[in-house]
Amino acid sequence: MMTNDIRSIIEQEADAVRNIPISERYAEAVDLIVKHVHKQGGTLITAGMGKAGQIAMNMATTFSSTGTPAFFLHPGEAQHGDLGIVRRNDLLLLVSNSGKTLELIELVDLARGLVPDIPFILITSDPQSELARRATLCLPTGAPREVCSLGLTPTTSTTVMTVIGDVLVVGTMDRIGFTSTDYAKRHHGGYLGSKSRQLSGKEAGA
Incomplete structure (x- = not known):
């Protein structure tokens, strides 16, 4: 792979990020x-x-490490009890x-079987899709072209x-006033834990 090829891939991904549609929906x-x-x-x-x-x-x-409790629910496993x-x-x-995505469409139906009015936010390249039509809020990606030479492998889309x-x-961190002290309570180990405790100490001494 030549330097120009690498630069082209990086520029395509950077352009895709710059072209994410921005609106009040965020x-x-x-x-x-x-x-x-x-x-x-x-x-x-x-x-x-x-x-x-x-x-x-x-x-x-x-989200969880920054003060907003969150879980990942695998759509397939949801059908085998994890929906609970x-x-x-x-x-x-x-x-x-x-x-x-069929599994996500089914997940919405199953989730609403438990909580009929549960809202959902959707991140997608197609704001006219079935999930987008059913979503409480849709955040379009701008449908960037994948940098994969086949145009198939999720590359640019996952970056966006x-x-x-x-x-x-x-945005959520800003809204809830999340601080270094809050971060340190949730992230004790490693470099980030040490750094957050240092920042927390400075906040306490301010």
Whole structure:
């Protein structure tokens, strides 16, 4: 692989991030998360299949470490009993590039069998898809072209999904006033734990 090829891939992914559609729906999504998790005592439940599922799992762990309790629910396992984690006041955050992932459509139906009015936020490339039409809020990715030479492997799409998740995490942190002290209580080990305790000490001495 030549240097120019590498630069082209990086530039394509960077352009895809720059072209994520920005709207008031991000603020509305943060409002929903704060309302259901921080005001009503619910949990943020993320879900996705395949590579999108891995992104959804990362979102759940990042939200949890920054003060917003979250679980990743595998759509397949949900049909075999894991759906039992869904409760009143919970909120779903679904990730589907196509917006028509069968397992997620089934998950919505099953979840609403337990909690009929459970809302869900959808991250997708197709705002006209079935999941998007049923979503409480839809956050479009901008449908970027995959940098994969076949145009098939989730590459650029997962990069964009990750960034959208980061926007929601940071927006929620800001809304709830999450501090270094709060972070240190949730992340004791490793470099980040040590750094957060140092910052926490500075906050206490300020």
